[in-house]
Amino acid sequence: MRKRAVILNTALCFCFFIVIVRLADIMLLNHGRFYEKAKFQQEKQEDVRVRRGIVFDRRGREMAVNLDLESVYCDPFEIDSPEASARKVCEIMNRPEKAILSKLSSEGRFVWIERKLDPAVAKRMRESKIKGIGFMPDAKRFYPKAALAAHILGFVDIDNRGIEGVELKYNDRLRGNGGKIIFARDASGRTLSQGVEMESKGNNLVLTIDEGLQYMVESELEAAVKQWHAVAATAIMMDPFNGEILALANLPSFDPNKTAESRNFERRNRAITDCYEPGSTFKIIVGTAAIEEKAVTLDSPFDCSRGSVEVGGRTIHDAHRHGFLTFREVIQKSSNVGSVMIGMRLGKEKVYQYAKAFGFGEKTGIDLPGEVSGWIRPPERWSGVSLGSISIGQEVAVTPLQVLRAYAAIGNGGLLVRPHVVSRILNPEGKPLWSFQSDAKRAISAQTAGTFKEILKTVTEEGGTAKSAAVEGNYVAGKTGTAQIIDPHTKKYSREKYVSSFVGFVPADNPRMAMIIVIYEPKGQIYGGVVAAPVFKKIAESALSYLNVPREDTRANTLMVAR
């Protein structure tokens, strides 16, 4: 009996010894190896889903949002028969088999098959349970308004990095912080909650643009391009008092949801990246300078009866021969001869000084990428012709936005505002993080601005060059521009290619909007008053209705109703 007990005890001790030795092996001797193995089995690492912030228009309408889609990848090591799997995948995805097969047969443990799958296709793929095929959540940027405001919004690449527009300019603000989360999982692959947010959201942007106004601008611009068979066109609408861009459109345009189908020239934001010679719209410089410097009075006479004037060996003509014109009429009728005479009276230093005061030759500072500064040479580099040419808007390169800003300064009493497209940045919960602080500098005195505004009002009246810009019920102040384009082959001004423009603000005395219309190379007609001014009128009429701006020919305490 005692012997048996000894044997049993010894056997038990031996068994325990074996267990202890094994435990020592696992826990002490080969701890590292087994720890790694266990970690691989029990832990699952997932990327934090980074979601870009939403972009809203000024009324809170979504302009750029995110879609939660799935991307599909394969682990070629796990696939038994690449041919059979490729056939199945192609059937579901409707893709050429060869391309898929090469991915399924490639080296490595992770190969993308398709990024950002359509939800229906992803569902079918998931249901087919093909071995070695995996899914990863992937956000896709979606622009619900399609091509509307495409040049302001810009677009992102496949990895959701901003490439153009506010998507690029505010990329750091829009992008959330990434990172990884480690989950515990069981043998069947089920994960345990870690109680942490799986999604990192970026900040939201509130734009200054208004979807309604943007739509009006784009529709009318498109109609004008069709009507005049123009090569391109640009229109910008801005609040003249604070520089908020209410609408900005360029044609040709593109759909940011389909950037692969667009071409480079369609994606170019001409409003800020393309320079042109402004022509008569630049007469604002000599006009305001002459008033500010008291070089003229409104009724100072200018002899334009010859229809031409000679400057530095070059003869500058008027489009139509005028007689004696007062200073006011020189601007109203856009006389080149009169403007050159004013410029000569001022001298090149003053003309340059006022051009710089209005911000020409410098970037406006708009919060969009790719803005160019344009150029105006310093007076010491001017030729004998330059004073005459610059007085009528030649020998200078400007962007449409620069011209608009200068006219906005006339509308707001002489202040040069900073144009901007983003008014606020909100955190994901909607609390404001940043808002635009207006910074304006004085270009001319309020008195000069007021006087010149009165002259600009006559441009759209009887005898002016832009009667077709007049809006019934409200005064419009503005200026037409018709500029020749330099032919790249002959290096001379083309007789066929022109840039027609109109820039102005409405209602003239208390403007709600300043707007520029630039039509590049219209066919059939060339004058800004014929090509661009009617576009201004149409947009202004719709926009004033949209903004509930009362007509000035009605009493203050009346209600506007449509009948």
Add this chain to the structure above:
Amino acid sequence: MIYVRRRSMVSYVVAPLSVALLLCGIFGIVWLRSNLISLEYGISELEKKRLENLRETKMLIAEKSALLSLQKVEKTAALNLGLVFPNRTKVVAVKVKDSGPIRASLETAQKGNAKGSYEADSAGGGAL
């Protein structure tokens, strides 16, 4: 003399009770732990559902925004309903007796109608 140690009643109770307490403690811990794990599974499942709902919400927001784009609204309004954008030349002015901000809202109009405070402006020559 031989002394015989007699086991007291207490020792009969204490030993099994200790064992029972120990076992209960162990099972209690295991039970709590397993409950915790199943709770974590539950939360994990709910999180998945939440993410799925969020995904659907985002899809719906995108769809709503696309459907409400003015291009589509105008198309529907013009083609299906025959509506047109208000023409400013056809807008007439109606006098409002009470001063204050002018808002062409339904609410204001209804209030005004109730009081009878609108009348056609002689300059505009129109009527409500």
